[in-house]
Amino acid sequence: MVLEDHIKKAKEGKQISFNYLLDTFWNDVYNFQLKRTQDEYEAEDITIQSFSKAFDKINTFKEEYNFKTWLIQISKNIHIDLLRKKKTSIQSKTTTEVDDAVYKIIDDAPSPEDKLITEQNLAQLLRFIKQLKPHYQQVINLRYFQELSYKEIAEHLNEPMNNVKVKLLRAKKLLSEIITESQHK
Numbered sequence: 427m428v429l430e431d432h433i434k435k436a437k438e439g440k441q442i443s444f445n446y447l448l449d450t451f452w453n454d455v456y457n458f459q460l461k462r463t464q465d466e467y468e469a470e471d472i473t474i475q476s477f478s479k480a481f482d483k484i485n486t487f488k489e490e491y492n493f494k495t496w497l498i499q500i501s502k503n504i505h506i507d508l509l510r511k512k513k514t515s516i517q518s519k520t521t522t523e524v525d526d527a528v529y530k531i532i533d534d535a536p537s538p539e540d541k542l543i544t545e546q547n548l549a550q551l552l553r554f555i556k557q558l559k560p561h562y563q564q565v566i567n568l569r570y571f572q573e574l575s576y577k578e579i580a581e582h583l584n585e586p587m588n589n590v591k592v593k594l595l596r597a598k599k600l601l602s603e604i605i606t607e608s609q610h611k
Contacts, residue, residue: 427446429450429493430489431443432446432447432450433447433484433487433489433493436481436484437484437485437487444481444595445595445599447477447480447481447493448477448592448595448596448599449599451477451493451494451497452473452477452596454494454497454498455473455476455477455497455498455501456469456470456473458498458501458502459472459473459476459501459505462502462505463505470559472501472504472505472508473501474589474592474593474596475504475589476497476500476501476504477497477592478586478588478589478591478592479500479504479588480496480497480500481588481591481592482588483500539598539599539601539602554601554604554605554608555567555601557604558597558600558601558604561593562593562596562597562600562601563597564583565579565583565590565593565594565597566594566597566598566601568582568583569594576590576591576594579594
């Protein structure tokens with residue numbers, strides 16, 4: 427499937443296409459923000475917010491534009507907004523309103539990452555999880571061990587649901603890479 431197909435499928439709410447877009451463009455957006463912020467945590471946070479907003483507004487994307495450029499522009503705008511908020515000393519938390527568009531990211535079938543994660547024995551899985559950054563460990567723990575819904579996780583973390591979904595997609599991807607890497611040692 428080519429990029430245009432994944433964008434079309436994402437507009438239809440297909441989880442696999444959201445995963446593809448996240449995996450394909452994560453490093454581009456993250457590296458762009460890392461150069462701007464010089465801070466790994468802030469760059470990662472802005473990248474999560476960028477994908478959250480992009481997935482929320484995917485239906486506004488026009489095919490005649492470059493998708494990567496569109497994502498970078500969203501990311502740039504989020505960073506500028508955060509800088510403005512810091513300057514005016516307003517709390518830089520994003521809104522916690524959950525609108526209907528959040529539900530477009532469907533969580534229907536288990537992804538390959540889900541299958542890989544669930545096939546690990548618990549002790550080994552916990553060792554792998556400990557290799558993730560703390561905020562990724564937290565969403566994995568809340569989702570898989572405490573079995574909270576996306577809505578409950580969003581409330582627990584006081585973050586928008588879309589941010590939680592993007593963070594969880596990223597955490598699962600990183601965890602599956604750690605598991606796969608350990609199997610090839």
